[in-house]
Amino acid sequence: MKRILLPTDFSENAYNAIDYALNLFKEEACSFYLLHVFSPSIYYEERTFYDDRKMPLDDENQIDSLRQLNELRERILKKFKNPKHIFVPHSTLGFLVDEIGTMIEKEEIDLVIMGTKGATGAKEVLFGTNTVDVIKKIECPVIAVPSNYIFKIPGNVLFPTDYEIDYRKEQLAELLNIANEYNSAIHILHIGGSSNLSEQQVSNKLKLQKIVKGNSLFYDIPNGNTVEGIYKFQAKNPMDFLIMIQNKRTFLERLFIKSIVKKIGFTITIPFMVLPHWSKKGDTQ
CATH class of the missing domain: 3.40.50.620 (HUPs)
Structure with missing residues (x-):
């Protein structure tokens, strides 16, 4: 249970x-x-x-x-x-x-x-x-x-990432659970362009592809402001659910900097899941 x-x-x-x-x-x-x-x-x-x-x-x-x-x-x-x-x-x-x-x-x-x-x-x-x-x-x-959000089936899940994380299936268990329950499409968004990936990032991306498999789509956006890139992507591709992994190299820390948020008018109008960097229940593949 x-x-x-x-x-x-x-x-x-x-x-x-x-x-x-x-x-x-x-x-x-x-x-x-x-x-x-x-x-x-x-x-x-x-x-x-x-x-x-x-x-x-x-x-x-x-x-x-x-x-x-x-x-x-x-x-x-x-x-x-x-x-x-x-x-x-x-x-x-x-x-x-x-x-x-x-x-x-x-x-x-x-x-x-x-x-x-x-x-x-x-x-x-x-x-x-x-x-x-x-x-x-x-x-x-x-x-x-978000305040006043009315429940909607999470058919489209946005997962921004920098591929700097050595992904584990257990770490993404809650995401996979929701995606399996609702047959959600997981939109994995990398801002920086695929040509700029290091060997480690390429390895991490391949591991992520194996974990999510099924109904997932991968996107690469040219270099730019990460928060603004997410904002623009979501404006063109309406999402029902946003997920991030707690990692200081991602936009998550910057999300709480009021000047940045105010500058681009970024708001989160959909449920937002944050996963810890490492699973609290163990590190399993």
Whole structure:
């Protein structure tokens, strides 16, 4: 059974991500962990200033958190009557990224799905602070779902890459799972031109071709700005799902530089999966 972690701040953005997750995996048996992380009643900026072990168990924040989690679970069950899905509410005091990391290890989580923005939903940022932190720091596949995105079958998946990664089948397991379930076409986009590939890049590309095989298409775009190249490609070839591997040599780090995003007007309007550089479950071919 697949184990999926669904962090929530009880905003509609968070619920929309949950809605997407339940639709995406409607045919698969899943345990969904509904996670809410709350702050102590007396909040200090520096985490070392308080000890959560000394917080009373009946703290009003915890009571409110559990109440809202139960209401969320009931809302989900009322809309989605799927016998393949079970829901496990979890409320804890702490910091979101830390608690997600703890849950991933404790519950052997396969995938984290969350909204791109939290309750504030600031329009001028591409991702909320929590989403950025989770994508950068968590060693587990993460899907970020844009606000107000309505579920659509991921028939076309965009996979930008620089071929600098020694790909492993286990590393791409979540991508392959989705592609197999929906018979998705995987559009593998390399920006830089095929003539500029090193021997290692050529080797990595061949390995990737063997892993994805089936319904996959490969593209090479001449040298240029990576983020802008992805933006232009998607404008001409509408995609339903975007996937990246966490690798500092790719555009992923630059994606969070506001000046670059603002300059080209880049926005992500489709679900965006980020895979860790190495699989958390092992390194298998």
